[in-house]
Amino acid sequence: MTGKARTPRGFVERTIDGLLHAMERAVSAEAGAAGAGWIQRLDPRVKLAGLLSLVAAVALSHRADVIAALLGLGIALAIASRVPLATLLSGVWLAAVGLSGALALPAVFLTPGRTVATLPPLGWTITAQGLTSAGYLILRVAAAATFGFLLVFTTRWSHVLKALRAFRLPLVFVVVLAMTYRYILLLLEAAHDMFVARRSRTVGRLTAGERRRVVTQSAGVLLAKSLHLSGEVFLAMQARGFRGEVYLLDDFAMARADWLALVCFAAAAAAAVWVGR
Amino acid sequence: MHIPDGYLSPGTCAALYAGAAPFWWVALRRLRKTLHTRLVPRLSLFAAFSFVVMMFNIPLPGGTTGHAVGVALATIVLGPSASILAISTALVIQAFFFGDGGITALGANCFNMAVVGSLVAFLVYRAVAGRAPLESSRRVVAAGLAGYAAINASALLTALEFGIQPLLFRDASGAPLYCPYPIGIAVPAMMLGHLTIAGIAELVMTGGVVAFLQRTDAALLAATAGRGVVASSNAEFGGAAGSLRPLWITLGFLLVLTPLGLLAGGAAWGEWRTSDFADPAARDAMTAASLGHAPPAAAPGGLARLASVWTAPLSGYAPPFLRSPTVGYALSAMFGAGLVLLAVTGVAAVLRVRQRSGTAHDTESV
Numbered sequence: 001m002t003g004k005a006r007t008p009r010g011f012v013e014r015t016i017d018g019l020l021h022a023m024e025r026a027v028s029a030e031a032g033a034a035g036a037g038w039i040q041r042l043d044p045r046v047k048l049a050g051l052l053s054l055v056a057a058v059a060l061s062h063r064a065d066v067i068a069a070l071l072g073l074g075i076a077l078a079i080a081s082r083v084p085l086a087t088l089l090s091g092v093w094l095a096a097v098g099l100s101g102a103l104a105l106p107a108v109f110l111t112p113g114r115t116v117a118t119l120p121p122l123g124w125t126i127t128a129q130g131l132t133s134a135g136y137l138i139l140r141v142a143a144a145a146t147f148g149f150l151l152v153f154t155t156r157w158s159h160v161l162k163a164l165r166a167f168r169l170p171l172v173f174v175v176v177l178a179m180t181y182r183y184i185l186l187l188l189e190a191a192h193d194m195f196v197a198r199r200s201r202t203v204g205r206l207t208a209g210e211r212r213r214v215v216t217q218s219a220g221v222l223l224a225k226s227l228h229l230s231g232e233v234f235l236a237m238q239a240r241g242f243r244g245e246v247y248l249l250d251d252f253a254m255a256r257a258d259w260l261a262l263v264c265f266a267a268a269a270a271a272a273v274w275v276g277r
Numbered sequence: 278m279h280i281p282d283g284y285l286s287p288g289t290c291a292a293l294y295a296g297a298a299p300f301w302w303v304a305l306r307r308l309r310k311t312l313h314t315r316l317v318p319r320l321s322l323f324a325a326f327s328f329v330v331m332m333f334n335i336p337l338p339g340g341t342t343g344h345a346v347g348v349a350l351a352t353i354v355l356g357p358s359a360s361i362l363a364i365s366t367a368l369v370i371q372a373f374f375f376g377d378g379g380i381t382a383l384g385a386n387c388f389n390m391a392v393v394g395s396l397v398a399f400l401v402y403r404a405v406a407g408r409a410p411l412e413s414s415r416r417v418v419a420a421g422l423a424g425y426a427a428i429n430a431s432a433l434l435t436a437l438e439f440g441i442q443p444l445l446f447r448d449a450s451g452a453p454l455y456c457p458y459p460i461g462i463a464v465p466a467m468m469l470g471h472l473t474i475a476g477i478a479e480l481v482m483t484g485g486v487v488a489f490l491q492r493t494d495a496a497l498l499a500a501t502a503g504r505g506v507v508a509s510s511n512a513e514f515g516g517a518a519g520s521l522r523p524l525w526i527t528l529g530f531l532l533v534l535t536p537l538g539l540l541a542g543g544a545a546w547g548e549w550r551t552s553d554f555a556d557p558a559a560r561d562a563m564t565a566a567s568l569g570h571a572p573p574a575a576a577p578g579g580l581a582r583l584a585s586v587w588t589a590p591l592s593g594y595a596p597p598f599l600r601s602p603t604v605g606y607a608l609s610a611m612f613g614a615g616l617v618l619l620a621v622t623g624v625a626a627v628l629r630v631r632q633r634s635g636t637a638h639d640t641e642s643v
Contacts, residue, residue: 059286
């Protein structure tokens with residue numbers, strides 16, 4: 001054993017990391033939803049309608065300062081909901097905003113318009129329109145991603161689905177979404193176990209073709225498992241009396257604080273759209 | 278590939294939600310008919326599978342790795358209807374739960390990847406695989422090509438959606454409000470990565486899994502193999518069978534809406550006549566429609582040369598003997614739609630005859 005030697009991280013390790021990350025995110029979202037922040041206490045229908053209306057306001061606004069104000073509102077809501085800003089930073093901004101920032105950078109030079117500066121070594125011109133356009137993109141991505149993150153990290157997934165039903169989404173879609181989420185967790189675990197088992201039985205280095213075969217075989221096995229599982233789930237559902245009809249227990253009740261929050265969300269979204277038109 | 282919020286205008290997002298909705302509706306109706314009470318568990322499991330398989334890291338030639346969407350794989354195993362719904366469901370959960378793809382852009386992502394991806398994969402797979410046996414290596418090639426074509430068709434559509442944003446949506450200073458790159462930049466930038474890394478990842482994943490299924494359980498490939506190849510119980514799952522009534526109703530509805538075209542003012546962009554280049558009013562309309570870019574002083578040589586090659590019998594959508602342009606427009610629309618329907622019906626009849634003779638041949642050979 002050479003303890004200090006660094007093993008190159010292969011595709012199996014990266015896949016395992018990705019699967020673990022998805023499972024961790026699901027667990028931390030459920031933990032966040034059980035917290036005692038302001039948004040957590042609201043009726044899920046209010047949260048869904050309110051936060052989605054703010055996402056729509058971000059898209060509809062034509063002014064960068066208004067979008068920046070919406071982002072500020074998102075951060076304030078995160079603090080009020082006791083969502084750790086470090087989680088927001090690592091879970092949302094580094095990924096979404098970092099990628100969009102990289103994508104928006106060339107626009108600073110490529111967008112035609114009034115020149116505000118020139119990059120000395122290359123002679124590339126930076127335009128005001130390019131800077132504004134990059135600003136729009138980054139601010140919109142950051143603000144919308146923050147509201148989306150807040151929805152999931154302050155609401156149990158089952159409550160999000162129930163709230164969707166309150167907005168007349170067809171029942172079959174709601175049930176499929178609920179079951180899909182449940183079985184995503186199961187299949188993530190199954191895929192994780194498969195890759196760990198495979199890695200523990202692999203000695204030496206695999207050729208490129210063998211590595212590809214490992215992945216495609218794993219996907220094929222997972223597909224077969226999914227098919228098998230769907231048959232078993234169907235039989236289990238039938239055993240419990242399932243005849244194609246699905247019922248949900250809609251036990252949400254709006255309190256005065258919920259109505260007030262709904263009015264606040266609607267007012268903030270409407271103001272952003274009006275001022276930013 | 279997953280478009281985040283902020284890249285597309287609300288109008289584009291709404292249009293693509295509206296574009297995806299009829300496909301969801303038709304797919305759901307078809308699946309309800311074939312699966313009945315099995316619909317919910319089967320669709321959920323396949324959506325979950327699609328979600329998980331998108332996270333697999335695929336080693337590619339050259340030492341790099343990539344991710345596959347798995348849309349062609351879902352289409353080949355499940356059929357296009359189930360694939361549209363399964364991939365859409367996976368995308369909804371990705372957008373809401375994992376922040377992968379925007380909530381406002383969800384319709385666009387579903388349209389590009391789930392709808393167009395599934396349909397392109399289905400067409401390419403059926404065209405290349407033909408009537409080859411389920412265990413044939415030709416099916417592996419067809420599956421790989423279907424994956425490659427599907428992901429690139431989705432990427433091209435995404436790039437075009439990006440590319441039209443700066444043309445249509447700018448603020449008062451001229452700065453693009455959403456995606457800042459025009460088509461000339463968005464298409465090559467997007468396609469470079471998809472024609473190489475992402476396309477090959479999809480090709481490897483789809484072809485590889487189909488090859489694996491051929492060795493382990495070839496019956497899973499029967500759903501989209503064509504009626505004559507295998508008649509298994511899986512073939513009902515989103516395959517060729519199903520009522521076309523909803524599509525006919527949609528087509529009829531669109532035909533009824535045809536006179537709306539009369540309400541549109543001005544000329545369609547790019548549909549200019551050579552005489553328009555000399556007409557000051559037409560030149561003004563062309564400049565306005567081209568974001569302030571004035572047209573050349575005279576009609577381009579190529580346009581002038583080719584304009585006289587073919588004269589349409591219903592030029593300007595109105596037969597010369599009709600005085601009312603409104604009636605002429607409506608009659609032309611009906612005539613044109615009738616011709617298209619006639620051609621499609623003719624091709625379908627020929628294909629049916631060929632399919633019947635092919636089925637008889639297969640049955641004999643078995």
